[in-house]
Amino acid sequence: MHVVICGGGFAGVKAALELANKPNIKVTLISKSSNFEYHGALYRTATGSSPLEVTIPLREIFMTAHNVSIILDEITLLDPKKKYIYSSTSNAYHYDALIMALGNQVNYFGLDGMDDHSESMITVAEVISLRHRIVQLIKSKIEHPHIVVVGAGATGVELSGDLQTFADEISEKYGVKRKNIRVSVIEGSDRVLPLLKPKLSEKALIRMSKLGITVRLNTRVNSCEPGKLCLADGEIDADLIVWTAGSRLVDFYSENAKHFEIYRGKIAVDEYMRAKGHKDIYIIGDNAATQYSGMAQTALHDAKYISRILIGMSKGVPPVKYRDRKPIYVVPIGPRWAVLQTPKQTIYGYKAWLVRRRADLWIFKNFQPYKDAVKQWRKGNKKANF
Numbered sequence: 001m002h003v004v005i006c007g008g009g010f011a012g013v014k015a016a017l018e019l020a021n022k023p024n025i026k027v028t029l030i031s032k033s034s035n036f037e038y039h040g041a042l043y044r045t046a047t048g049s050s051p052l053e054v055t056i057p058l059r060e061i062f063m064t065a066h067n068v069s070i071i072l073d074e075i076t077l078l079d080p081k082k083k084y085i086y087s088s089t090s091n092a093y094h095y096d097a098l099i100m101a102l103g104n105q106v107n108y109f110g111l112d113g114m115d116d117h118s119e120s121m122i123t124v125a126e127v128i129s130l131r132h133r134i135v136q137l138i139k140s141k142i143e144h145p146h147i148v149v150v151g152a153g154a155t156g157v158e159l160s161g162d163l164q165t166f167a168d169e170i171s172e173k174y175g176v177k178r179k180n181i182r183v184s185v186i187e188g189s190d191r192v193l194p195l196l197k198p199k200l201s202e203k204a205l206i207r208m209s210k211l212g213i214t215v216r217l218n219t220r221v222n223s224c225e226p227g228k229l230c231l232a233d234g235e236i237d238a239d240l241i242v243w244t245a246g247s248r249l250v251d252f253y254s255e256n257a258k259h260f261e262i263y264r265g266k267i268a269v270d271e272y273m274r275a276k277g278h279k280d281i282y283i284i285g286d287n288a289a290t291q292y293s294g295m296a297q298t299a300l301h302d303a304k305y306i307s308r309i310l311i312g313m314s315k316g317v318p319p320v321k322y323r324d325r326k327p328i329y330v331v332p333i334g335p336r337w338a339v340l341q342t343p344k345q346t347i348y349g350y351k352a353w354l355v356r357r358r359a360d361l362w363i364f365k366n367f368q369p370y371k372d373a374v375k376q377w378r379k380g381n382k383k384a385n386f
């Protein structure tokens, strides 16, 4: 069976690893990036940690996988009747089973000026550009620079929590006067971390105000211009705007819209994670309209499920139905402090932060042998040459 996997992120790479060296299965993994990127630690790259922590070359991950071919390419077109997927370089890939795991891209909801005048944080390249902007700002002559983060989901909260510490590190490194940066977080809903229980949102808010972060809840952003953000109830000055408030399906799906059914902004799937109306196209990770999609843990869970049923099918075993798994949420906010929500408990503080560090290691263990995973994890303690 030839399994073609599109997307070299959490779901695609994990599915390929699970299928590695399995008899009667040949895997082609197509991705437009040559590295696996660990998004959960991108906020650390933005605030001075080495980007090596968040990137693992795909070739390294699949060094011992004899049945997996890695192809650096961007897929653009699907022909489900002929069972072909085509790429921007006019390559054609024939499949018996197709796994789509293309992840998300930034969504500005059409807000005027946001694309041009804000920084986003979905890829390593984007966060390196953001880090550069922060360094320039701290080195500049502006006395009290104002960084405005749009969105108080996990990404916005994690980033804002580390900004003052990073500003101090930049001042020290470049011998410039220490600056009290102003950090504001703008959130449209009535609490920070809206996916978590209200009690944890309250604790997070208290922690953020202790770190000197100004949080504006129930505040809609309308547009932005150089140096300012226009809100539904007025304007605020902003030396740097970071957009963390939205992501959406990658354009591939709108460009191939006739083949897919959209449900709540994602691809509708049946009980076996097949795109609705297809027998051999599976959708996993952030692309799938499942209850907990949008989380790395869900992407890993999906990948394990899909590879299990494909291995079964190659042996003539009928597939079992997909079952959701509730994810664990753990959000660090500033040095050595986090909030944690599991299906059974909620905690906050240093202990929760320790859980987060262990969770980072667990992520790497999904893709690397234990020793390499520990090495990768330790790279997070190294500083980048910013």
Ligand SMILES: Cc1cc2nc3c(=O)[nH]c(=O)nc-3n(C[C@H](O)[C@H](O)[C@H](O)COP(=O)(O)OP(=O)(O)OC[C@H]3O[C@@H](n4cnc5c(N)ncnc54)[C@H](O)[C@@H]3O)c2cc1C
Binding pocket: 006, 007, 008, 009, 010, 011, 012, 030, 031, 032, 033, 038, 039, 040, 041, 042, 043, 073, 074, 075, 076, 101, 102, 103, 104, 121, 122, 154, 155, 250, 252, 284, 285, 286, 287, 293, 294, 295, 296, 297, 298, 299, 327
């Ligand atoms: C800043 C940030 C922080 C996050 N923090 C956490 C966290 O703490 N915990 C958590 O559980 N989740 C977190 N997430 C969510 C998590 O990263 C995603 O749920 C996970 O990456 C989804 O996996 P995926 O395989 O669906 O997509 P991705 O991991 O995004 O992989 C998609 C891959 O497809 C490739 N691709 C896209 N289009 C094409 C194309 N046309 N052709 C070929 N290749 C293509 C991309 O280059 C990429 O390699 C975070 C996300 C972000 C952005």
